[in-house]
Amino acid sequence: MVHPNVKLADSNIIVKAEKVNKYFGSLHVLKDIDIEVRKNEVVVIIGPSGSGKSTFLRCINHIEKINSGHIYVNGHLIGYHDRSGKLVEDSERNIARQRAEIGMVFQRFNLFPHLTAIENIIEAPTRVRKTPAAQARAEGERLLVRVGLADKRDQYPNQLSGGQQQRVAIARALAMKPGLMLFDEPTSALDPEMIGEVLDVMKELAQEMTMIVVSHEMGFARAAANRIVFVDEVRSSNRPRRKSSLPIPARIGRGCS
């Protein structure tokens, strides 16, 4: 095999995965995954739990390490660099720098409970990007307006409903001005009546953002996705494995938007 380029030529490709494999012990979670996500595309990954959707998403920002293959984000290999033909894991600082360009929203929100809504939002811009506090605060307040929570600025996460927390978490990710947003089942920990408010924010965001969303929300997929990727294999220990747990792009529903 020719060793891969560390850089991609086409700047319109935001995410490119090539033959990605991932094991948890003997469990082969991701098998030869290939996918390409272009700028401003909204890709929704749908499928049963345990099929590796979330794991794949977490590999994109290198929170999980892959066992083989390559993932490029914003044109660069994520988590690794090429040292004379061999892939070597990047320094922590370089990985952090790449992650700063990738927003992530978690199933369980993962807001920082010791910080208020606005403090959650400005923490990374001020500490990582070294944005002046006043500027970060002004931008943070604009983001809170955008997710409809201007009045919750000084509330702690435990004073907010699940839907409100998730909207703050979206604002927190957006505050880093990422080129790509990853959503890991963003509505599955929410009470049904709160799902709508989060999906509305995501739909609006989908107009202008590159997004990869792992979700069970068919309605959202239909309304906002450019592409829907179905994961069709249920991982069960006794069943013979199919070729790929994430059959991308083997079964793609296109034109659902």
Next chain:
Amino acid sequence: MYHFDWAIFLKYIWPPSAFQDPLIRNGLIVTVIVSVVAQALGVILGLFAALGKMSKLAIFRWLSEIYIWYFRGTPLIVQMSLLFFGFGVTHIYDFPTIFLGVVAISGAIQAGTLALGIDEGAYMAEIVRAGIESIDPGQMEAAKSLGMTFGLAMQRIVLPQAAKVIIPPLGNEFNNMMKTTSLMVVISAGELFYGFEQVNARIFKPFELFIAASLYYLLLTTIWSLIQARIEAGLGERKGTTKGPGMMQRLFTGAGGKGVR
């Protein structure tokens, strides 16, 4: 029948008269300052040992394990004697007196404080590690996904939350520390118990004097319990969560007390 010497007893339990004896006055000051410094050293060493134990690099894990293993597995009084007498006689380090302005810090006090702090670090390591591990791993993931390095995420996100879990046992450790400083008597550092021992050597009233000594320690630990209860109430209030054991419970059930190591 033993004749209890009330005059001596009252003289030595009543601070204004007891403090006329510089051995007692300075002893109390040394006990308090050494406790604070040794505990602070213990917290810092404990933090590093805890992070070392959780490190990806085997060498850091081993160093931490060996440190904790040795200092939890050997008596403090032996560690202290080894550090002061052993290092002195071999000239590894002589512990010369340090002068800070008008204050002279004897070698024994330095060695004692160091031994107390290093020993304490081995216990704090477990407390800090438990505190860090009590925090949802999703917090570290969220911080990393925002571009924070491990160190920044620890400092800004994980440790401030872990502090809430660490502070109650830390308070108990400090209570213990104030009592444990009395072991410094073996290296003749001039702390409170050493003061009473010296007075006893002069007038031989061990019953009266050591009751008085015990009351001074009781005073220190009781004052600390009050402060600790207030700190923990503050912690609980701010986040509207759990409350620690009450003052009375703390004093009489021996919550967290461990005795001399």
